[in-house]
Amino acid sequence: MKRAEKVEDTRRKLIQAARRAFAEKGYAAVSMDDITASVGLTRGALYHTFGDKKGLLQAVVDQIDTEMASHAHAVASEAASLWDGLIAEGVAYVKMALNPEVQRIVLLDGPAVLGDPSQWPSQNNCLQMTIRTLDKLIEEGTVNPVNTEAAARLLNGAALNAALWIAASDTPEDVVDKAIEAFLWMVDGLKITKP
Amino acid sequence: MKRAEKVEDTRRKLIQAARRAFAEKGYAAVSMDDITASVGLTRGALYHTFGDKKGLLQAVVDQIDTEMASHAHAVASEAASLWDGLIAEGVAYVKMALNPEVQRIVLLDGPAVLGDPSQWPSQNNCLQMTIRTLDKLIEEGTVNPVNTEAAARLLNGAALNAALWIAASDTPEDVVDKAIEAFLWMVDGLKITKP
DNA sequence: AATAAATACATACGTTTCGTATGTAAATAG
């Protein structure tokens, strides 16, 4: 195994172990020793690769968040129209909150430890995508001429809060449907002509 | 000073000091020694009164949450109609979320440390009030028969994200207007469609 | 090819901070 591969391997193993541990116990309750020991390393490797504990969480969050953005993009691009894509994206985002990893790491510990999620690289991509979609929808006359950045941020916020609600619920499956229904009504408010 | 008064005084001082420290540095970065020392006490008082560090955060969160509910109630009750009250409440919520104390303590550290916000003793009286308002609006035929808890959570989420956006902005005043306009459009989606 | 330098970790250490266990003075109860 070449050096670069070995380094990448170490990185992968640590992120994977951390991802599991953070999801299960929460960021604060996990020690670096536990993580490194579980993959046959020591804290030396961790501090060398990620700088500090926050750096490790950042790496884990980036990975999950990128997966989420990728999935949302895939879902949106399969939709029949721009409008359907916007909705599908929001719905997909809400549904992803059913994943315990997403709940604990991205929605709870992430914001508390790393700060405002809208400043995260992948979240920004998601927001930019929503903004561009809204711009096009206004151009084609589907949506009212509202400030698109504002609307995009509110939509993302609504979806995020729905996700948090689901994450905290005892019966996530039931809650998802209610959240999606309400989300659809609110998105509908942006539309020019109501059905 | 009587005994009961002195106890209450200790409690007040500790909560106040913790509130300031948590808001400024974040829950994890604040030590119990700092808090107690700043008001001339030791950790003994803290553990005796609040049990542990989480208990102290819980007390602080309860206090802030109660204040928020009180303020939101006052604002909503001044509105001319239920519908206007709902909107005024949303706007008030945005403004309250501009408060760094609210952002850091109630919205970030609170959920991460104390878990499911909907199971907090006081959680979100604000939310409960929004739910009741929506129930009444559906009853009077102003709003579509949507699940009110879902709608309330999405509205609050949208308002919160708007607040975070505004707080991070260089020109908050400009951004407020855009955010409120987009918020109004989205709330409008809940309204009964008129043929 | 030999040596210098950088890399990728491991190991050891000091510091901080939490929670608990114990001590104590003052207030209240009996």
Add this chain to the structure above:
DNA sequence: CTATTTACATACGAAACGTATGTATTTATT
């Protein structure tokens, strides 16, 4: 007036974080 409870302070032990240092293995240089 004594006994007990309360409301703290003090002392102690245990994690866990970050840093400083050590070391073997690559990579670069001449």
